[in-house]
Amino acid sequence: MATRITELPDREFVLSGNRSCAGCGIGIGLRAITKALDGRMVMTVPASCLTVLGGMYPISSVSVPWVNMAFPATAAAASGLVAGLRAMGRAGEMTVLAMAGDGGTSDIGIQGLSGAAERNEDFIYVCYDNEAYMNTGTQRSGLTPAGARTTTTWSGKRENPKDMPRIMEAHGIPYVASTSAAFPADVYDKVRKARDIHGLRYIHMNTPCPSGWSFDPKDTVALGKMAVEAGLVVLYEVVDGVFKLTGRSAALARSGKPRVPVADYIETQGRFRGMTDDAVAAVQMWVDERWALYVARDAQGA
Ligand SMILES: Cc1ncc(C[n+]2csc(CCOP(=O)(O)OP(=O)(O)O)c2C)c(N)n1
Ligand code: SF4
Ligand SMILES: [Mg+2]
Numbered sequence: 001m002a003t004r005i006t007e008l009p010d011r012e013f014v015l016s017g018n019r020s021c022a023g024c025g026i027g028i029g030l031r032a033i034t035k036a037l038d039g040r041m042v043m044t045v046p047a048s049c050l051t052v053l054g055g056m057y058p059i060s061s062v063s064v065p066w067v068n069m070a071f072p073a074t075a076a077a078a079s080g081l082v083a084g085l086r087a088m089g090r091a092g093e094m095t096v097l098a099m100a101g102d103g104g105t106s107d108i109g110i111q112g113l114s115g116a117a118e119r120n121e122d123f124i125y126v127c128y129d130n131e132a133y134m135n136t137g138t139q140r141s142g143l144t145p146a147g148a149r150t151t152t153t154w155s156g157k158r159e160n161p162k163d164m165p166r167i168m169e170a171h172g173i174p175y176v177a178s179t180s181a182a183f184p185a186d187v188y189d190k191v192r193k194a195r196d197i198h199g200l201r202y203i204h205m206n207t208p209c210p211s212g213w214s215f216d217p218k219d220t221v222a223l224g225k226m227a228v229e230a231g232l233v234v235l236y237e238v239v240d241g242v243f244k245l246t247g248r249s250a251a252l253a254r255s256g257k258p259r260v261p262v263a264d265y266i267e268t269q270g271r272f273r274g275m276t277d278d279a280v281a282a283v284q285m286w287v288d289e290r291w292a293l294y295v296a297r298d299a300q301g302a
Helices: 025-036 049-054 074-087 102-107 110-118 164-169 184-195 217-230 247-255 262-266 277-300
Strands: 041-046 066-069 095-101 124-129 175-180 201-206 236-239 242-245
Touching: 025 049, 025 095, 025 124, 025 184, 025 217, 041 049, 041 074, 049 066, 049 095, 066 074, 074 095, 074 110, 074 124, 095 102, 102 110, 102 124, 102 164, 110 164, 124 184, 164 175, 164 201, 175 184, 175 217, 184 201, 184 236, 217 247, 217 262, 242 247, 242 277, 247 277, 262 277
Parallel strands: 041 066, 041 095, 095 124, 124 201, 175 201
Antiparallel strands: 175 236, 236 242
């Protein structure tokens, strides 16, 4: 049964007073992840906003072991941590967690991740997706949505984002999931399930970013939820090739009620300012096609 948010363990591994911006979605997601692993873990993290959240040596705001890694090398570092624990006879003692941003995952880190997935290395990889290179001041990544203005897409990005979970699925790994930091209990349940599976487990987590998306920090959770209501972010998991919608996305599909229009979501954020009606309609069509595919896969379990 799905965990309720009030049932999440009280123990905190992400401490207060960290250096991320107010309202950052990453901390919300990381709290749920560390709770799901009971802190029995070692993390590796590349250059990103997550390293800022973690803090600079000798100060850390996260009370689990953490290895900072070069930008493209997260999955290679995680593979090394797994091999090291195995060599020490300590492989069963803790989970190796690789956690990287959308740029560090879908662009610069994809070769190491693909290699690790091909070898089915025994770690969990979480891509937290704030939809741009935020740590360096908001440049577009392969996961930035169409229409979003960044410092490298002044008039709005033209391309739709890559489907990173499907790329990972194509590697035939045992577990792939899509979640959102706006639903911490959904994050918790997916990491908990992944913890007990061996091999490479990939979890894609949407993390709203008030600074880069240009919205009021108090609205992080509301906007994250709205993205799910619009079908822009879909909650699902694929266990040994079997696809299932989960949580709010499953309820939405079963209700048959209309999704929130993409235009309403776009209106909430400064990054989409100036998007033409045609560009919004194109994104709506893209979302509708993907949603139909998800619903069909859910019905087939494939
Ligand atoms: C090889 C290399 N190129 C560029 C950088 C500069 N850099 C550091 S963090 C970062 C952005 C990371 O973006 P993402 O992975 O999406 O994480 P976010 O900052 O959004 O959390 C960049 C470009 C670097 N550290 N190393
Ligand atoms: S720029 Fe965005 S992702 Fe980075 S710390 Fe600030 S709110 Fe979080
Ligand atoms: Mg990013």
